[in-house]
Amino acid sequence: MTIEIRPDYAETVEHPVSPYLRMERIPHVWCPGCGIGTVVRCYASALEKSGLDLDKVAVVSGIGCSGRAAGYLKLDGFHTTHGRAIPFATGLELGRPELTVTVISGDGDLVGIGGNHFIHAARRNLDMLVILINNFIYGMTGGQNGPTTPLDAKTSTMPFGNFEIPFNLPHLAASSGAPYVARWTSLHTRRLTWSMEEALKRTGFRFIEVIAPCPVLYLRLNKLGEGIDRMGYYHDNAEIRNGADPGEADIDFQGKILCGVFVDKPRPTYRELMEAHYREVLGDEYIPMPPEGGMLHDE
Numbered sequence: 001m002t003i004e005i006r007p008d009y010a011e012t013v014e015h016p017v018s019p020y021l022r023m024e025r026i027p028h029v030w031c032p033g034c035g036i037g038t039v040v041r042c043y044a045s046a047l048e049k050s051g052l053d054l055d056k057v058a059v060v061s062g063i064g065c066s067g068r069a070a071g072y073l074k075l076d077g078f079h080t081t082h083g084r085a086i087p088f089a090t091g092l093e094l095g096r097p098e099l100t101v102t103v104i105s106g107d108g109d110l111v112g113i114g115g116n117h118f119i120h121a122a123r124r125n126l127d128m129l130v131i132l133i134n135n136f137i138y139g140m141t142g143g144q145n146g147p148t149t150p151l152d153a154k155t156s157t158m159p160f161g162n163f164e165i166p167f168n169l170p171h172l173a174a175s176s177g178a179p180y181v182a183r184w185t186s187l188h189t190r191r192l193t194w195s196m197e198e199a200l201k202r203t204g205f206r207f208i209e210v211i212a213p214c215p216v217l218y219l220r221l222n223k224l225g226e227g228i229d230r231m232g233y234y235h236d237n238a239e240i241r242n243g244a245d246p247g248e249a250d251i252d253f254q255g256k257i258l259c260g261v262f263v264d265k266p267r268p269t270y271r272e273l274m275e276a277h278y279r280e281v282l283g284d285e286y287i288p289m290p291p292e293g294g295m296l297h298d299e
């Protein structure tokens with residue numbers, strides 16, 4: 001049987017999440033088999049299911065292949081400098097409390113150069129959802145070793161294998177104080193979408209790590225095949241255990257990947273603590289910031 005592919009297919013058939021994307025920017029920059037597009041697709045589905053008013057949702061990315069995510073979502077979006085997505089999101093969420101703020105960026109961006117911002121945002125329980133796409137390397141700049149590269153994995157700067165101990169990100173987020181911590185792979189699209197939807201509705205610092213393939217660098221340098229081979233690996237090696245101790249979530253080269261919602265324990269956000277504190281100290285003199293942000297006083 002011959003399947004006829006009509007040249008105008010893309011123009012005539014609307015993708016289910018195209019209303020959430022800036023279709024004029026498609027085709028995107030990501031390589032075939034890259035996991036980043038899957039994460040963006042899941043996030044668009046989660047937005048749809050959440051029923052949030054899209055005029056009140058903002059997305060912030062740093063620099064990197066993952067950092068291109070903000071540019072494709074049809075939301076108020078900000079493509080900030082490398083490592084500075086969380087500080088930018090901090091200003092946004094404190095200045096415009098009515099917004100739901102999501103950060104989508106890479107491992108190098110968020111826990112390499114931006115690592116300090118990450119731990120302090122979790123400690124302060126700033127009100128943002130952080131989706132970290134972990135491909136175990138600095139993708140955009142050529143596959144250098146990063147803060148999550150597994151021991152023994154080959155990278156362009158460690159061709160004989162990595163000897164630096166990587167971060168266990170769910171453990172880092174949980175021990176820094178994040179009230180919602182989850183990890184999935186890009187194979188787990190339904191669970192990832194559900195987790196994103198759940199996290200969108202929570203408050204405080206919500207962290208979702210998504211393990212995703214970079215076929216042209218991490219997989220090639222380690223002779224691990226194509227993106228589709230990685231789906232088989234995730235299928236065989238992901239172990240889903242909601243409520244597991246994040247301290248057990250280390251990832252060894254080609255080892256098992258512990259997935260699930262590790263933490264779901266709300267606590268007061270930075271704003272709630274700040275307002276309670278100033279109400280107590282200043283009493284009636286305290287004027288809280290209006291939900292839409294802006295000036296505190298008339299003058």
Ligand SMILES: Cc1ncc(C[n+]2csc(CCOP(=O)(O)OP(=O)(O)O)c2C)c(N)n1
Nearest residue numbers: 063064065066082106107108109138139140
């Ligand atoms: C201050 C600064 N330092 C370094 C760079 C170069 N740089 C751009 S993207 C990147 C790494 C991105 O890695 P990651 O966040 O893991 O994203 P990926 O490309 O893997 O998705 C680096 C080092 C930069 N743009 N700015």
Ligand code: SF4
Nearest residue numbers: 030031034065139214
């Ligand atoms: S270099 Fe890697 S991370 Fe970047 S788009 Fe290509 S496959 Fe994805």
Ligand SMILES: [Mg+2]
Nearest residue numbers: 106107137139
């Ligand atoms: Mg990366």
